[in-house]
Amino acid sequence: MKDNFKKDFPIFANLPKLVYLDSAATSQRPKVVIDALKNFYEKENANIHRGIYTLSEEATKNYELVREKIADFINADTDEIIFTKNATEGFNLLSNTIKELIPNGKNEIVLTDMEHHSNLLPWQNFAKRYNFKLKFIPLTKNYELDYDKAKEIINKKTAIISFTFVSNVLGTINDANKLILLANAQNALTIIDASQAIQHFKINVKKLNCDFLVFSSHKMMGPTGVGVLYGKKKLLEKMPPFLVGGGTIDSVDYENAVYLEPPRKFEAGTPNFAEVIALGNSIDYLKHISFDKIQKYEAELFEYALEKLHKIKNIKIYNPGKNKSAPVISFNIQDIHPHDIAHILNDKNIAIRAGHHCCMPLIKKLGILGACKVSGVCRASLSIYNTKEDLDKLIAALKKAQEIFGK
Amino acid sequence: MIMEIYKEHILDLYKNPQNKKILNNFTSEFSKNNLICGDTIQVQLLIQKEKIKDIGFSGDGCAISQASASLLTDKIKNMSIKQIKNLTKEDVLELLKIPISYARLNCALLPLDAIKGALENAGN
Numbered sequence: 138m139k140d141n142f143k144k145d146f147p148i149f150a151n152l153p154k155l156v157y158l159d160s161a162a163t164s165q166r167p168k169v170v171i172d173a174l175k176n177f178y179e180k181e182n183a184n185i186h187r188g189i190y191t192l193s194e195e196a197t198k199n200y201e202l203v204r205e206k207i208a209d210f211i212n213a214d215t216d217e218i219i220f221t222k223n224a225t226e227g228f229n230l231l232s233n234t235i236k237e238l239i240p241n242g243k244n245e246i247v248l249t250d251m252e253h254h255s256n257l258l259p260w261q262n263f264a265k266r267y268n269f270k271l272k273f274i275p276l277t278k279n280y281e282l283d284y285d286k287a288k289e290i291i292n293k294k295t296a297i298i299s300f301t302f303v304s305n306v307l308g309t310i311n312d313a314n315k316l317i318l319l320a321n322a323q324n325a326l327t328i329i330d331a332s333q334a335i336q337h338f339k340i341n342v343k344k345l346n347c348d349f350l351v352f353s354s355h356k357m358m359g360p361t362g363v364g365v366l367y368g369k370k371k372l373l374e375k376m377p378p379f380l381v382g383g384g385t386i387d388s389v390d391y392e393n394a395v396y397l398e399p400p401r402k403f404e405a406g407t408p409n410f411a412e413v414i415a416l417g418n419s420i421d422y423l424k425h426i427s428f429d430k431i432q433k434y435e436a437e438l439f440e441y442a443l444e445k446l447h448k449i450k451n452i453k454i455y456n457p458g459k460n461k462s463a464p465v466i467s468f469n470i471q472d473i474h475p476h477d478i479a480h481i482l483n484d485k486n487i488a489i490r491a492g493h494h495c496c497m498p499l500i501k502k503l504g505i506l507g508a509c510k511v512s513g514v515c516r517a518s519l520s521i522y523n524t525k526e527d528l529d530k531l532i533a534a535l536k537k538a539q540e541i542f543g544k
Numbered sequence: 545m546i547m548e549i550y551k552e553h554i555l556d557l558y559k560n561p562q563n564k565k566i567l568n569n570f571t572s573e574f575s576k577n578n579l580i581c582g583d584t585i586q587v588q589l590l591i592q593k594e595k596i597k598d599i600g601f602s603g604d605g606c607a608i609s610q611a612s613a614s615l616l617t618d619k620i621k622n623m624s625i626k627q628i629k630n631l632t633k634e635d636v637l638e639l640l641k642i643p644i645s646y647a648r649l650n651c652a653l654l655p656l657d658a659i660k661g662a663l664e665n666a667g668n
Binding site for chain 2: 472474475476477480481484491492493512513541542543
């Protein structure tokens, strides 16, 4: 653990006592990203596209450069990258435009038991609107997907399978290759929620052969207000636009409009161009460190955290274990409500999350799997700026909570 | 600082809540969710002659919400419907006798909201 990434993140210099264990909700930003935002607004600010002056041309060039950077980052083609405002918008875009791609006779959508509400509610609406059936791949007792059941659930009626690469609650890394092969065999469309994966390991959309992939900037050390949707070009071309307006059209008269080719037809209105440009700096930062280093560092931290947490008495950990999980650990301590634990930890400047983590159906399932009542869980999620000292403080504070509650 | 919140009377009520029971004989009930943590509290009332004759609550919750539910359900026994409807946030905080931060206000007020919901369900 000789690397010190903490120094790259100004928040820790400003709040030296902060133990930030909520990176799955949003990551902290390195100085290079914050500086990029400030630099843009102070020295480069102009709206993109259509401006026939240097400042606007430069802004447009830098905005489009980030599209190239992202394409390179996930091994896509540049015009397969659409900027959205967040991952949620990516799913809403898909659920509102994907119907055109579904052949007659297919009327089932397959999700998993561990989806975030953002990859559940858009499909609930879709299913109600078009009279489709939702099916869910269940969990095993080890908090992994049950792939035997997946084989039964994915069939010739499956139109779409949309699943998270990494669970925001369980940390589980799902076998995307296996699910995509099952989907391909049934000629079903595949969508990956990479919101909790993109910051932890290298993603290669061509190798995965997924049809669509969604993630957000703010969980990968980039600014808020930017999401990314990757889609195979031949599919994007067949889809109608989602939000329409300025920036999406080739020509317009009072009755009709001709839309541009993807990705432009999916980017209506002035985008968060300053934030998109600064997202480019977060990608540079991640690439500069390299995923080899990130994975090694996070794996060591994660293993340390698991080992220490397992030693706490009366703890229940909802995680499949090392090598099967991103550094996200949800847990409960017997007879202490997660809200109270988070409150006591906050008193020690430790930020964790407690509740249902936008996964209410999953939390109910955990109650059943764990054979105990669960209304919420505590979640500690790690990133490269965390240290073993942070985890020691977490453990000490959890013991303090047990002391307060007299357990 | 944290000990100002997790005082003995709060922890005692968390471990041994008052009126945490299911009523067989009740005239109205109401469930309320805490949007932050997903907890649900259910309140059942037996109303006779405009007064609360019996009250029970159920559902898991944090120390603050469980203590608040215990204290409130005790307080409103034999109170008139009108008096209960006039109960405010301040009344709840006075009962709890601990400092409540913005984030925990939902927890503290969940039982009062559920009680008022049950009164409305009873046509009051």
